[in-house]
Amino acid sequence: MRHFPRSGLFFKLIAFFTRTYPGGYKVKSSIDMTMESLQKLNPQQYEAVTSDARQLLVLAGPGSGKTRVLTQRIAFLVHEKSVNPRAILAVTFTNKAAREMRARLERMLGGSVDALWLGTFHAICARILRREAAALPFDANFVIMDADDQQSIVKRVLKDLNIDEKLYPPASIHSIISNAKNAMQGPGDLRSRTYREEIAKRVYEQYEKILRASNAVDFDDLLMWSVRLFEENPPIREKYARRFEHVLVDEFQDTNQAQYELLKHLSSQHHCLFAVGDEDQSIYRWRGADYRNVLRFQSDYPQSVKLLLERNYRSTQNVLDAAQAVINQNKARTPKNLYSKRGSGPLITLYDAVDDHAEAAFVVEDILDRISAGEKGGNFAVMYRTNAQSRLLEEAFLRINLPYRLVGAQRFYGRKEVKDIIAFLRLVHNPLDTVSLTRVINVPPRGIGSKTLIDLNIQAQESSLTPSEVLLSLGEQGERSPFWLPFSSRGASVLADFGALLVNWREFSQSQPLPELFDRILKDIGYKEYIDDGSEVGEGRWENVLELRRLAYEYQERGINEFLENIALVSDQDTVPDEMDAPTLLTLHAAKGLEFSHVYIIGLDEGLLPHSRSFEDPEEMAEERRLFYVGITRAKDLLTLVRAGQRSNYGRFEYTMESRFLEDIPENLINRQGMRLGVHRVNPLSQPRWESTAAAAQTNRKNEKPPEARFKAGMRVIHPVWGDGMVVETRILGNDETVTVMFETVGLKRLAASVARLEIMR
DNA sequence: GTGGCCCCTGTTTTT
DNA sequence: CAGGGGCCAC
Numbered sequence: 088m089r090h091f092p093r094s095g096l097f098f099k100l101i102a103f104f105t106r107t108y109p110g111g112y113k114v115k116s117s118i119d120m121t122m123e124s125l126q127k128l129n130p131q132q133y134e135a136v137t138s139d140a141r142q143l144l145v146l147a148g149p150g151s152g153k154t155r156v157l158t159q160r161i162a163f164l165v166h167e168k169s170v171n172p173r174a175i176l177a178v179t180f181t182n183k184a185a186r187e188m189r190a191r192l193e194r195m196l197g198g199s200v201d202a203l204w205l206g207t208f209h210a211i212c213a214r215i216l217r218r219e220a221a222a223l224p225f226d227a228n229f230v231i232m233d234a235d236d237q238q239s240i241v242k243r244v245l246k247d248l249n250i251d252e253k254l255y256p257p258a259s260i261h262s263i264i265s266n267a268k269n270a271m272q273g274p275g276d277l278r279s280r281t282y283r284e285e286i287a288k289r290v291y292e293q294y295e296k297i298l299r300a301s302n303a304v305d306f307d308d309l310l311m312w313s314v315r316l317f318e319e320n321p322p323i324r325e326k327y328a329r330r331f332e333h334v335l336v337d338e339f340q341d342t343n344q345a346q347y348e349l350l351k352h353l354s355s356q357h358h359c360l361f362a363v364g365d366e367d368q369s370i371y372r373w374r375g376a377d378y379r380n381v382l383r384f385q386s387d388y389p390q391s392v393k394l395l396l397e398r399n400y401r402s403t404q405n406v407l408d409a410a411q412a413v414i415n416q417n418k419a420r421t422p423k424n425l426y427s428k429r430g431s432g433p434l435i436t437l438y439d440a441v442d443d444h445a446e447a448a449f450v451v452e453d454i455l456d457r458i459s460a461g462e463k464g465g466n467f468a469v470m471y472r473t474n475a476q477s478r479l480l481e482e483a484f485l486r487i488n489l490p491y492r493l494v495g496a497q498r499f500y501g502r503k504e505v506k507d508i509i510a511f512l513r514l515v516h517n518p519l520d521t522v523s524l525t526r527v528i529n530v531p532p533r534g535i536g537s538k539t540l541i542d543l544n545i546q547a548q549e550s551s552l553t554p555s556e557v558l559l560s561l562g563e564q565g566e567r568s569p570f571w572l573p574f575s576s577r578g579a580s581v582l583a584d585f586g587a588l589l590v591n592w593r594e595f596s597q598s599q600p601l602p603e604l605f606d607r608i609l610k611d612i613g614y615k616e617y618i619d620d621g622s623e624v625g626e627g628r629w630e631n632v633l634e635l636r637r638l639a640y641e642y643q644e645r646g647i648n649e650f651l652e653n654i655a656l657v658s659d660q661d662t663v664p665d666e667m668d669a670p671t672l673l674t675l676h677a678a679k680g681l682e683f684s685h686v687y688i689i690g691l692d693e694g695l696l697p698h699s700r701s702f703e704d705p706e707e708m709a710e711e712r713r714l715f716y717v718g719i720t721r722a723k724d725l726l727t728l729v730r731a732g733q734r735s736n737y738g739r740f741e742y743t744m745e746s747r748f749l750e751d752i753p754e755n756l757i758n759r760q761g762m763r764l765g766v767h768r769v770n771p772l773s774q775p776r777w778e779s780t781a782a783a784a785q786t787n788r789k790n791e792k793p794p795e796a797r798f799k800a801g802m803r804v805i806h807p808v809w810g811d812g813m814v815v816e817t818r819i820l821g822n823d824e825t826v827t828v829m830f831e832t833v834g835l836k837r838l839a840a841s842v843a844r845l846e847i848m849r
Numbered sequence: 850g851t852g853g854c855c856c857c858t859g860t861t862t863t864t
Numbered sequence: 865c866a867g868g869g870g871c872c873a874c
Contacts, residue, residue: 181864209864234863252869306864374863473861497863529851536851577850658864676862698861714862737860738865 124159124195128152135394136160137167142391144339144384145363148425149410149720150401150682153363157337158188160361161203162195164333173202174332176353180680181658182207184337204331208346209656212309215316215327222320223312225302228648230513231655232298232305235506236522237261243525244293255286263287264294268307269343269375271314300553302519310345317352328356338680339364339384343375347383360388366421367414370676370714372706399425401682403432406726409752410719416751417709436727437691437749439761443734447479449761450687450729454670455489457685459807459844464490466684467670470718472696474498476689477672484670488838490808492664494673496657504618504628505635509654511608515592516647518555528558528585531617535585539578546570555589562586588612601647605639669808675718686722688715691730692743715748797840798826803848806830806838811848 128136132152135145136159147153161177164170179185185206192200204211213231220227232240241257241264264287267277274291278284298304304312317324334354336342339362342350354360362384369378385391399407407425414420440446454467469480477493484491499505507530510523518524529535547554550570560568561583571579588611596604609615614632619625642650659677671683675696690696697711719726728749733742798804802814804826812830826838826845838845 207864309864370862371864373861475860495863532852534851538850575850656864674862695861700861710862735865737858 125163128156128159129398131394131396131398132156132159135396136163138392138394140390140392141358142360142384142388143362144381144391144393145361145396146381146393146421146423147363147365147396148399148423149365149368149717150399150427151396151425152400153365153396154184154188154337154680156396157335157361157363158191158195160335161188161192161333165192165196165200170332171202172200173204174330175335176204176211176331176333177335178208178211178337178350179205180207180338180341181660182210182653182656183658183661183663184680185210207656207658208342208349209306209309212313212349213652213656215313216304216309219316219320219323222316222323224299225304228302228517230301230303230517230520230523230651231309232301232303232522233500233655234306235501236303237265237305239522239525240294240297241290244290244297247293248289250286250290255283260287260290264291265307266375267291268305268311269345271311271345271348297521300519301521302517303522307345310343310349314345314348314352317349324352325356327353332357333359333361335361335363337363338368340366340369340378340381341371341376342380343377344380345375347377347380351387358388360384360391367417367423367713368679368717370679370710370717372710395421395423397423397425399427400429401723402427402720403429403724405432405435405756406719406722406724409435409726409756410716412753412756413712413719413748413751414716417712433725434758435752435756436725437757437759437761438727438729439759440729440731441733441761442740443479443731446689446729446731446734447483450480450689450727451483451487451489453687453727454685455487458489461807462685463668464670464808465668467687468678468681468683468685468721469670469672469687469689470675470678470721471672471689472675472698472714473690474674476695480672480689484672488843490667490669492667492669492671494659494663494671494677496659496662499631499634499662500654500657502628502631504614504631508605508608508614508632508635509651511592511612512605512647513651514555514589515596515604515608516651518559518589518593519553521554524555524558531612531614533585534577534581539574539582542574542578543582546573558582558586559590560586562588562590596647600643601650602636602640602643604647605636675714678721679717682721682723684723685725685727686718687727687729688718689729690734691728691746691749692734693746694743695734696746696748712748798845798847804828804845805848806846807844 125133125136132155135143135156145153145156147156157177161175164175165172177185177188179188189200189203189205192203204214206214216223216229217227220229238257238261241261242252245252245255245257245260263277263284267273274288274295277288277291279288298308317327331353334350336350341364350360350362362381364378364381366378366381369376372378385393402410404427407427411425438446438449440449450469454464454469457467458464471477471480474495474497477495481491481493500509507527510526513520513523514527525540528540543554543557547557550557557570561570561579562585565571565583565587566579568583571583574582592604592608592611595607599607609632615629618632619629638654639650642653659673660681663671663673673681675688688696693699696715697708701707701711730745730749731743733740735741798814800814804812804814806812806828809828809830812828814826814828826840826843828838828845
């Protein structure tokens with residue numbers, strides 16, 4: 088290894104030079120953050136960043152600065168090894184991580200690093216496939232089918248093949264297809280020893296036909312086709328492999344077979360592969376991730392160097408001890424000894440709530456108390472196993488008027504109204520997209536039911552066209568279209584009407600920017616009237632559409648293609664509103680890679696965490712444990728574990744058993760609170776549930792229940808979270824005062840005076 | 850042939 | 865409690 092001077096003077100000196108790299112790339116270093124921060128690395132990190140080993144495997148415990156190492160490594164390569172940024176490829180787990188890393192690199196290197204390839208596997212693959220479309224069975228503006236689309240394709244195929252959905256659930260058939268793709272298997276590679284396998288194979292074949300006919304790929308295809316492209320086209324592979332002198336991957340433990348092979352292809356010329364990961368944080372087995380890639384890496388690259396990062400910079404020792412106690416129960420792992428120099432810190436709280444409502448109430452009240460005491464809202468996170476658990480939390484947050492941020496792309500993009508509009512846009516962009524066509528052809532209802540749809544498909548098939556082409560012909564030529572006669576007169580005219588809309592939109596989109604097209608579609612189909620029935624729910628739906636519209640605005644310059652691609656590839660973490668200083672609600676999966684000062688993990692009950700679906704399979708149980716481990720290790724200072732003695736699973740109340748994982752945490756690290764110690768304020772069984780939680784929220788706020796109006800319009804007030812504001816309106820509702828305040832930061836809010844802790848300013 | 854209504858079922862995690 | 869599918873009435 089080349090010795091590398093660590094003297095501060097030297098670093099400051101080189102900071103004044105403008106360096107020129109082979110290939111003409113220039114970076115002007117102003118303040119040399121690269122070198123300055125290099126000094127702050129611990130010996131292991133320093134070794135990882137500066138090592139000359141061609142293949143490096145960094146096994147990094149949680150909070151050990153692995154992202155930092157990755158970023159520094161890139162900066163080091165560019166700055167010290169004179170590697171041209173265009174010769175570097177770095178793979179991150181989320182788009183957000185990629186964005187942040189790019190920003191950090193630009194700061195460190197003092198210039199743009201546009202030439203560096205940095206993104207998720209899926210985004211990188213999409214980029215490659217669009218570039219190399221000429222060698223592929225689809226063209227460059229293919230659309231990407233999401234999980235929903237995939238499911239509906241499978242359903243359609245099952246219907247076409249006359250297969251009973253009850254016997255062969257679409258989800259399970261789809262997972263067979265997905266697994267096959269992750270293992271680089273086509274329909275022909277699938278075994279067919281059982282009837283079930285035979286079915287899956289046949290569905291797979293048809294499924295592929297639909298994708299190709301739609302000029303579409305699914306998530307798994309992005310990876311599979313990229314690998315296949317490289318396998319079957321050595322010149323193309325060499326082009327990329329020659330370019331990428333250095334390939335770096337984050338979250339390596341969560342790569343699947345296709346991703347691993349892709350990495351090997353991409354680094355097949357220079358063989359410089361830098362992988363960072365942690366077996367203990369592998370939580371995506373169910374989607375094909377295989378932490379044994381870590382072992383494969385070592386046997387594929389016998390020369391590779393393995394480094395361990397064990398020093399934790401994030402958490403207190405109590406948190407780490409609990410985490411270790413939990414993960415140590417898993418066999419077959421590289422033993423690590425995490426240590427922190429942050430001191431033992433406070434005990435871990437385990438709160439035993441009577442039921443799920445009390446669970447949510449406890450969390451929210453605890454957070455409110457701490458925020459009121461001056462803590463920043465953004466320091467808090469509440470984590471759970473299943474998305475459904477967020478609901479009670481949200482209700483509790485709303486009840487006490489505390490803003491929160493909910494993480495989850497599905498939450499937004501999975502909504503019907505959002506999916507509808509996206510489907511319209513996709514259809515305009517790519518009329519071959521039959522999945523989208525089927526989705527929206529009768530939205531809002533325009534008289535195109537199943538019979539007409541079947542006729543349309545028959546017509547299309549008989550003339551070897553796609554349904555959209557038939558539709559467009561009807562739309563353009565009306566009665567003169569060759570397809571007019573075969574339909575019933577009613578069918579022909581409703582189809583022609585919709586076809587005409589589509590024709591217009593397509594023309595319109597040639598000359599007009601995306602937001603204009605967006606508005607035009609909404610107007611033409613009367614979408615607002617369709618979804619907004621004036622109710623609160625309806626208004627919410629319309630607001631979602633407007634939110635999507637706002638997003639479309641951001642893509643005015645970049646265009647519809649990028650808009651659709653980014654929508655298809657958003658990850659949950661991409662949806663964290665960074666600018667907002669409020670507690671974060673997220674699944675344990677979405678929490679990977681993040682950290683918070685205060686972490687609450689709720690639902691520590693058997694069946695939820697660990698989830699009941701993992702009971703039979705020890706491998707899955709081990710993954711549940713890792714998931715819990717990931718959650719625990721997100722906490723910097725305070726960890727609070729919460730469970731509920733009973734919860735309403737589907738409609739009915741059920742008693743729960745404490746999670747087995749809790750037994751593994753030594754008692755001396757835990758401070759037990761809740762039901763068992765009689766801390767509960769209200770007996771939930773004596774009253775209706777909603778009242779008990781509302782009452783709990785009230786009684787908890789000790790004194791301030793105003794007998795009469797405390798506030799007046801025009802008063803200046805201050806809120807612990809939203810800051811300064813002015814009272815707009817106030818009125819007495821029941822035994823409480825409702826105040827409407829215009830805040831400088833968040834605008835208009837309506838608050839209950841007894842709960843909101845508004846302070847009047849002079 | 851379409852659309853609305855009712856019943857039934859079924860709950861992990863997501864690029 | 866919600867979404868989807870099947871059935872029945874216009």
